[in-house]
Amino acid sequence: MTASHEDERPLLRVRGLTVAFPTAAGATEVVKSLDFDLARGGALGIVGESGSGKSMTSLAIMGLLPKGAERTGSIEFDGAELTALKEREMQAVRGDRIAMVFQDPLSSLNPYYTVGTQIAEAYRSHRTGVTRRQARRVAIEAMERVHIRDAARRVDHYPHQFSGGMRQRVMIAMTLSMEPDLIIADEPTTALDVTVQAQILDLLAEIRRDTGAGLILITHDLAVVSEVADHLVVMREGDLVEQGTAERVFCDPREPYTRMLLDAVPRIDDEIGLLKTTTAEEDR
Amino acid sequence: MSDAAEPLLRATRLVKEFNVHGGGLLGRTAKLRAVDDVSLEVRAGETLALVGESGSGKSTTARLVARLVDLTSGDIEFAGRPVHALTGKALHAYRSEVQMVFQDPYSSLNPKHSVERIVTAPLVYQKRPVPGGARAFTKALMERVGLNPDHSARFPAQFSGGQAQRIGIARALAVAPKLIIADEAVSALDVSVQAQVINLLRRLQDEEGFSYLFIAHDLAVVRQIATRVAVMSEGRIVETGDRDQVFEEPRDPYTRKLLAAVPRIRPEWDAARRRNEAARLERERQEADR
C-alpha cells in the first residue's frame, strides 16, 4: 500500500481548472480557474444552481467533456497529472480508478444489454484474461453489495425491468466492480423519489465506509450535500464562490451568495429562510 | 361567497381507471386504478397541498379536478354546484374559474406567442373583453407577478425559467380564477428562484383570496405554502390534516416514512448560522455607528 507520507497528499488536487467553449465572439468559460482538493477517503460536495459549471467540472476530471470544449489547468490524481495523459492512458483510469454515477439511471444504462453485461463490461475491459463466467460472478457480487435481492437471477434482466431506485443501484454496482479510489456522483438522486433517495444516499455512505473510496457529490440540493459531504465547494456561473468544511460553510457562510442560497432552501421543519428573500424578489 | 362550512371545491370518491392494453387483437385489457376513491376539499382562500411520490396519482387527481381528464366515477362540487358532469360551454366556463400552472413553463407556453398574447389568450378564447385593453391589461398583470411590464412584447424564450413561470402565473390570473391548481409549479426551478416564486404565490393569494390546490413531491416546499396537506400513495389519500399536524404529528406510517426520508440541513448548523448571522449584523451596525 501507499507510504504514510503519501497519505497526507490529497487524492485529488485541482488547480486552475478552466473549461471553455470557443465561440465566434471568443471563448465562453463555463468553469473558471477552479482550485480544490479532495482528501483520501473524503467526501467533497460541489454545490450550485443550474449553469454553475458543477457538472462540467466532473466531466473535466473524467476527461469526458463534450466536443469542442477546452480544458486547461492541472488535475492531479493520486500523484499523476491527468491532463498530461494520452486518451488511451486516461481510459485505463476511467472506470477502474475513477468511476462515475450519473443523474438519470434509465437513460444512462443501455437498453439493449442486460445489467449483468453492463456491470461486467468494465471489469472485462480493464482486467485481461477474464472469462465470461468470472465476469458474471463479479457482476452478481457487485449487485449483492448494493443490496439488489436475488442478484443471481436479476443479473440477466434488462434495465427497463428495474425500478428507478434499483437502476441507480445497478449504476453504483457498475462502479463497485472495479474498486475505484474515487467515485464522482453527479446528481445521483435528483431523478428519484425521496424515500429512494434516502436509500441511495445510505448506500453511498456504506460504500465509502467499506472501501475507503473518495467521493465527489455534485448536487443542487444543499440538504442532500449537508448529509453526505465533509467538504463543500460552492459554485456560481463557473466561479468558485466559497469552499471549506461543510460545517464551516453551513454555520458561518462568508459569501453573500452562499448566505442567499442557504436562506432560500425551504426547510421542512419550519418556515424560516423564505421570508428573507421577499426583498430580493426582483428579476435577475 | 359561500359560508365557512361550505368548501370552494369538494371532490368525493374520485376514481380514475386507465385501460392498459395488452397489444394485438387478443391482448387482454387490464385496468389500472390511478386514482382510487379520493375525496378532498379545498376551502376558500386556503392552500391544500397534495403530496406524494411519483405514481401516487396526485397529478391525475389534479387533472380530474380541473376536468382535463374524464372521471371514471365520483362527484366534484365547485362553489356549491356539481361540475363533474359539465360539458360544452358550461365546462369551458368552469375551466376559466379553475386555472392550472404547470411544472415546465417553457413547454406550457407557446414559444411563438408574445407575453401579451399568452396572457390575454384565456380571455380571447372565451370571447370576453380584455379590461382596459390588451396592452395595459398585460402590463398590469406583469407588474403583479414581478415582471418588467416593458417586456410585454417579448417571447417565452427571452425569459429565464423563473420569469417564464411568472408568465404562466400571470396567464392563470388573467381570468380572475377562484382556484389555481399548481402542478409541481416550482419543482423545476433553482432554489433561489424557487423561493421567490413561492413568495409570489403566497403574496398573490393574500391579495386576491383565491385557493390553491398545490401538487408537489417536495415536502419542504409544501411546508412553506400549505394550509392543509393531503398525502397520497398508490392512488389513495392516506392522511389529510392541517399542515403543522401532518408535519409534526403524522398519523399514517407512510407519511412518517416520507417525512423521515427528506434530507435536512442539520438543525444545529442552522441555529449556529443564525447566531453567527446576528453577530455579524451586530458587528456591521457597530462599525457603521463608529
Place this chain on the structure above:
Amino acid sequence: MIRVLVNRLLGMAVVLFLVCAFTYVIFFVLSPDPAVQICGKNCTPEAIDQIRANLGLDQPFWTQFWTFLGGLFAGRTYGTGANAIECVAPCLGYSFQSSQPVTDMILQRLPVSVTVAVGAAVLWLLAGVSAGLVSAVREGRFADRFIAGLTLTGMSVPNYVLALSLQFLLVVTLGWLPFPQAVAFGDDPGQWFANFLMPWIVLSIGAAAVYTRLTRANVIETLQENYVRTARAKGLSPGLVWRRHALRPALTPIVTIFGMDFAGLLGGALITETVFGLNGVGKLAADSITKNDQPVIMGVTLLAAFLVVVGNMVVDLLYTAIDPRVRVGSSA
C-alpha cells in the same frame, strides 16, 4: 412469445381479409363491366349474359366475393362443362385476355422481380449504411458534406430519368455494358449480371440515399445518449463504445424499415422493370394496365398488399427479437 405470434398472425389475417375485400370492391364493382370487355366489339347482349354466367358475375356481390376467397384457398373452376377452366389454389383470378390463370402469370415473372429486389436491397443496404456511418464519423467534415450532396442528388432524381440516362450512358455511349438480353443465369452469368446491374443501381439509389441519412442521423443521435457517456466513463475503448453501445441501437430501426421497403419492392418495381425491359411482376402490372386486364391488375395489387402486410409482420417480430424492451415486459 407464442401468444404474441398468434396475436400477430390473427391481426395479419384480418388485415389481409380487409385488403382483399377493398381491392375486390375497387376492381369488380367500381370498374367497367369485365364481361363487356371480354366480349369484344362484335357482341350481343346474349353473349354478355353468357360470359357473366360463366364468370359468376350474375351472382350477388357477396357470393362473388366468397367465390373469389374460396378460389384463393381451394381453387375454383370458371364456367361449366367443356369450357370449364380449372384455376388451382391460390387462384387470384383468370385473365381472359391471355387465357391464363393470374397466379401462373405472376409466378412466371416473380423470379425476375425477386432477383431485382434482392440485388437492389443488398446494394442499397450496403451503400446506405456504410455511407451513413462514414458521414456520422466525419460529421461536419468534407466527407460528410460530400455524401450529403450525393444523397440529395440521389433523392431528387426520379427513377425513370436515372434509368434512361444510365442506359444511354453505359450502354449506348460508352458501351461498357452489353445491351440487355434475356438469358438464364446458368447460360451466361456475365450477361445475366450485366442485365441486372443497371436495374439494381437504379432501384437502390433513392433508397440508399434515404438509408444514408437515416443511418447518419441515428448514429449521431445515439452518440449523444447518456449510456454512451456511461460506456466511456467505464473506460471502454472507443472501438468498443462504438460497436456495442452506438451501432446496435442506431442500426436497429434501419433493420425494421428495411423489411418494409424490401417487401414493397418485391411487389413490383413498375417503372424500372419497364424501362429495362425486364419481364418481372412490375412489367406485368404495367402491361396489364395498358391492356386493361383487370384480373391481373388485381392479382398484382393483392400480391403487393400481401407482401407489405407480411413484411410488416416480419419487421414486428424482428423488432421484438432485437429490442429487449419489447421482448421482455417490465417486471419491476
